[in-house]
Amino acid sequence: MKFSTEELIAGIRSGNKRLIAKAITLAESKKAEHRLQAEELLKKIMPFTGHSVRVGVTGVPGAGKSTFIENFGRLAIAEGKKVAVLAIDPSSSLNKGSILGDKTRMEELAREENAFIRPSPSSGFLGGVANTTFETMMICEAAGYDYILIETVGVGQSEVLVADITDVFLFLKIIGGGDELQGIKRGIMEMVDLIFINKVDQDNLQKAKNTRLELKRALDFIPPKEKGWKIPVLLGSALHNEGLQEIYDTISEFIGLKKKTGRFDEVRTQQAEKRFEYWVQEYILSLMKKSNSVEEAYLMHKKNASEMVSNPSTEAKLFVEKFLSDQK
Numbered sequence: 001m002k003f004s005t006e007e008l009i010a011g012i013r014s015g016n017k018r019l020i021a022k023a024i025t026l027a028e029s030k031k032a033e034h035r036l037q038a039e040e041l042l043k044k045i046m047p048f049t050g051h052s053v054r055v056g057v058t059g060v061p062g063a064g065k066s067t068f069i070e071n072f073g074r075l076a077i078a079e080g081k082k083v084a085v086l087a088i089d090p091s092s093s094l095n096k097g098s099i100l101g102d103k104t105r106m107e108e109l110a111r112e113e114n115a116f117i118r119p120s121p122s123s124g125f126l127g128g129v130a131n132t133t134f135e136t137m138m139i140c141e142a143a144g145y146d147y148i149l150i151e152t153v154g155v156g157q158s159e160v161l162v163a164d165i166t167d168v169f170l171f172l173k174i175i176g177g178g179d180e181l182q183g184i185k186r187g188i189m190e191m192v193d194l195i196f197i198n199k200v201d202q203d204n205l206q207k208a209k210n211t212r213l214e215l216k217r218a219l220d221f222i223p224p225k226e227k228g229w230k231i232p233v234l235l236g237s238a239l240h241n242e243g244l245q246e247i248y249d250t251i252s253e254f255i256g257l258k259k260k261t262g263r264f265d266e267v268r269t270q271q272a273e274k275r276f277e278y279w280v281q282e283y284i285l286s287l288m289k290k291s292n293s294v295e296e297a298y299l300m301h302k303k304n305a306s307e308m309v310s311n312p313s314t315e316a317k318l319f320v321e322k323f324l325s326d327q328k
Contacts, residue, residue, distance in 0.1 A: 005041050012045060012143045017116055020143050024118055027135045042135060045142035050268070052084075052141045053255055054148045056162035058188075059172030064198045065151050068172060068238035070106040073115055075244050076147050082114040084145035086136055116145060134165050134275050163191040164274055167264065168251050173197045175204050175211055189222050193254055195233045196247060208235050229257055288323050297322050 003011070003022055011019025027038045057065050066087070073083040085106065109115050118136065137148050152162050163169045171192040195215060200208040212233045219231050232250055236243015258264040289295050301319040305312035 005037055005044065008041055009044055009142075012139060013048065015143055020116060020139060021118065023139050024132075024136050027139065028132045038135070042138055045138060048142040049138045050141060052137075052146055052148050053168065053251065054137060054150070054166040055168045055170060055251065056150045056152070056166035057170050057172065058152050058162055059198075060174070063172040063174050064238050065172055066106060068196070068198060068244075069149050069151055070109040071238050071241050072244050072247065073106075073109045073147070073149060074112065075241070075248055077112050077114045079248065081146040082144055083109075083112075083116070083147045083149065084140035084143070085109070085115070085117045085149045085151065086133055086140075087117065087119045087151045116140065116143070134271075137165065160187070160191070165271055167258070167267070168193050168254060170194045170196060170247075170251075173211070173215070174199050175207050189219065190225065192231060193225065193229070194247065194250060195231060196238075196243065197233065197235050198238055200235045200237055200242070205235075226254075226258065226263060227261065229254060291326075294323055294326065 003019065008019055008023045008026070012023055023041060026034050026041065029035065029038070057069055059065055069085055069087075073085060076083050087106075106117055110117050118140075133150065137150075140148055148166075150162055150166060169192050171188060171194070173195055175197065197208050197211055197215075212235060215233045219233075224230070234243055234246055234250070236246070238244065255264065258267070288298060298319055301315040304310055305315040309315075
């Protein structure tokens, strides 16, 4: 059944989870008619957006991201908040569908009236973040969700991408694997706002404390991302709800600091500008492919690039120059 834009907006504003899901599906669609309706919908809900706390959660596979999000979400709900979870699944290279299905791993949170969970396939988009995650956040905010939790697959460029669309970037760390700092790129450390060493128990408590000390020493050599904020390294166990209240309070403290200094609005403006630049590239490429002659040129230069007939950047430059010349 097709819903009108007005029906979808009414459903979003009333918290109808079925219609919220329908609106997100519309925003994720690549069909031209769906894109037009999605753009209309997103434009009309803009006055109702921007009031949530957007939290990105990343970490290596096995760090306990899903368990953390489920129990942190339940804690936030107990504090009187509404929580939306956008769980970005790695996609099958064959059919672009989700592989993991995070919703099945957050059964208790999914049963909460004030929770909404949306697993979305990354569809091969760089870094394991769906290309419409930002737009999905807008829909969830218009539906009145106070916390938007974004779980990534935790590989490649996902850290950069999730940091570019959230207010708080939380890195989950686990103990084990020899050198505790091995594999933690300086780039990740420069982006994080909060580190949580997960899966801590009595057996590994001392090792966790040593890891925390090493991380704090490493952070001393990195310029602070936010003035006046020293990145906390907290210990706990998401599975046993240990340390989650401290994280909740720390996030509130961090958001308060960003709002006080004016950085909250400043960063969100920068993020919106990046989304604008992303969609400019998407629409230009889409426009280029609409013309048969342009598409032929596109495929020819793409073939030259893929077969390394010449440098890919050179082929891209030649194609764009030809397109602009044809437009004149």
